[in-house]
Amino acid sequence: MTSRRDPQDAGRSPTRPGGPLDLVLRIAGGIVAVWGAVVATLLEAFLVPLRLDGVRVPVCLLLAVVGNIALMRFAHAVTGNRFVALLPGLVWFAITIALSNQTAAGDTVLVGGDWVPLALLLLGAASVAIGAYLVVVPRRR
Secondary structure, eight states: OOOOOOGGGTTOOTTSTTSHHHHHHHHHHHHHHHHHHHHHHHHHHHHTTOEETTEEOOHHHHHHHHHHHHHHHHHHHHHOOTTGGGHHHHHHHHHHHHHHSOOTTSOOSSOOSSHHHHHHHHHHHHHHHHHHHHHHSOOOO
């Protein structure tokens, strides 16, 4: 006695693309990418005033540029969806804007007294745009 298999199920298993485990891993990867953006944004914001021996060290700028592009590429790689890959960049931008606003108590995380917070906003937004271009525009082969 032979068993007949549905042709649509051919090649599908819990661990192969299209299976339930694949869907769970894609969702988990998207969540990891978004949380990575949240953590990276907070780290960058609190590294803005970093000084070593009185000398400004704008390491937050490098983290913003490299981190935004890497997180968006990671999100695209793990989810396989070009538009979900934009979420880390959008989350970075939203949190950075929120951190640059003054609270009711007068507190601001991204203090605008010098060039580093402004450069963080500009370079970070540019890296989000570059990351969006890299994941949204299809490659020619």
